[in-house]
Amino acid sequence: MKFKVFASCFLLFLSVLVAKGQHSNIVIGPEIDLPTGNSVNVSSLGLGGYFKGEVGLSRIFSLTGTAGVVSFLGKKIIGPRTETLSYLPVKAGLKYYTSDQNFYIEGQLGARFQPSGSAKAAFVWSPGIGSFIKSKKNSNQLDIGLRYEGWRGSSLIIPQGTTYTTFAFFSLRAGYAFNLK
Secondary structure, three states, X not given: OHHHHHHHHHHHHHHHHHOOOOOEEEEEEEEEEEEEHHHHHOOOOEEEEEEEEEEEOOOOEEEEEEXXXXXXXXXXXXXXXXXXXXXXXXXXXXXXXXXXXOEEEEEEEEEEEOOOOOOOOXXXXXXXXXXXXXXXXXXXXXXXEEEEEEEEEEEEEOOOOOOEEEEEEEEEEEEEEEEOO
């Protein structure tokens, strides 16, 4: 229920800003997530998809909002394989474009929800970089990016009795950006 309310507010916020922004787009695409640190003990691979909205504030700054789904595949440590767990991260942030307008640096903050299970929402922080590849046929673009994401909470993932308070991973994503202006 909390996710639906947050997603509805997020979409309303984006729709109001689209009319006033310098430039805006919607990006939809897949991502591959590679856990790092202690998170490797839980999973070695995550797969997901995301929906990102962007509204330009100026020529070099934009507001962003991202909602997605990611599943971390279970890993066999000793004994049976841990279960595959799915999560719903929702983030908002700021994007800075360099002088060439194709390369960007981005930072986002938000929350991570688990659709099933007893895990509480976790705080999400995510810095990243990326670039747009322009299409020759129309104004749409391919958005390719790399980010580091950390989830911080009281108990995030519990494989075989081990509790982690931070779950972190690198994410490589490629999405199709639909320009709205």
